[in-house]
Amino acid sequence: MLDEDGYFGESVAAGYDESSADMFASDVVEPAVDLLTELAGSGRALELGVGTGRIALPLSQRGVEVHGIDLSRAMVQRLRAKPGGEAIGVTIGDFATTEVDGTFSVAYLVFNTIMNLTTQDAQVDCFRNAAGHLEPGGRFVVEVGVPDLRRLPPGQNAVPFHVGEGRLGFDLYDVATQSMSSHHVRVADGRGSYLAVPFRYVWPAELDLMARLAGMRLRDRWDGWSREPFTSESRRHISVWEKPSD
Structure with missing residues (x-):
């Protein structure tokens, strides 16, 4: 919540x-x-x-x-x-x-x-x-x-924007509604965290x-x-x- x-x-x-x-x-x-x-x-x-x-x-x-x-x-x-x-x-x-x-x-x-x-x-x-x-x-x-839709091949809805040690970030797209969400995964000191934030691309x-x-x-x-x-x-x-x- x-x-x-x-x-x-x-x-x-x-x-x-x-x-x-x-x-x-x-x-x-x-x-x-x-x-x-x-x-x-x-x-x-x-x-x-x-x-x-x-x-x-x-x-x-x-x-x-x-x-x-x-x-x-x-x-x-x-x-x-x-x-x-x-x-x-x-x-x-x-x-x-x-x-x-x-x-x-x-x-x-x-x-x-x-x-x-x-x-x-x-x-x-x-x-x-x-x-x-x-x-x-x-x-x-x-x-x-x-909107970075040219990077989406048929059947794919995810575009990574950061891939590195201890951090992964990717966006999920729904081209039917123009909704997307940004996902952030971090690992530090053996502990992981996850955050997802919704957006609307325009x-x-x-x-x-x-x-x-x-x-x-x-x-x-x-x-x-x-x-x-x-x-x-x-x-x-x-x-x-x-x-x-x-």
Whole structure:
């Protein structure tokens, strides 16, 4: 049974930064913060799924006022314990529907977090919620992987993403429903642990339609935060939708 923090309760939050250490590397974080700082300008930034502050903290340190929404109190406690954590305003709640005061020049979702919403309706709600918080001309930014279905031969529904000593990770896909689950097996000191987290994968064109339903339009799509071209071989995309200014 899940606790009030969903799938990101104390047991996950306690080791989240260490298990995702490669995503905290400066060469990963800095390009994202550079782009978000530019988009924020003199305005405020809203992070949907702020977590332990991987992006929010360095963005705040650039002088951008950041507010976050997150369902997990355990993750937010880690954010609060870090230097500068108290400067980040946080609202506890489902980022698909939770509203906060004021408007923002940029709202953003990073590191596949849009897929934590496991139904299409919830993802549509998220776009509407983001648009509702943006000032005219504001931007909504999403970083998410391109569904990796080309690696699925007929009859197979599993794709490994990490195979190494002491750790095994694989994704299970259901192409009929666009549901998937990420499975993590770890062995340390002779003891094993297992965690499964559900997701819903989503296509770039599907996200564009969600944005249109929310009154936004696609402005840019790149392969990475340094604005590399998005191609048919891209494994992820950084997409930017704009709320009309009129």
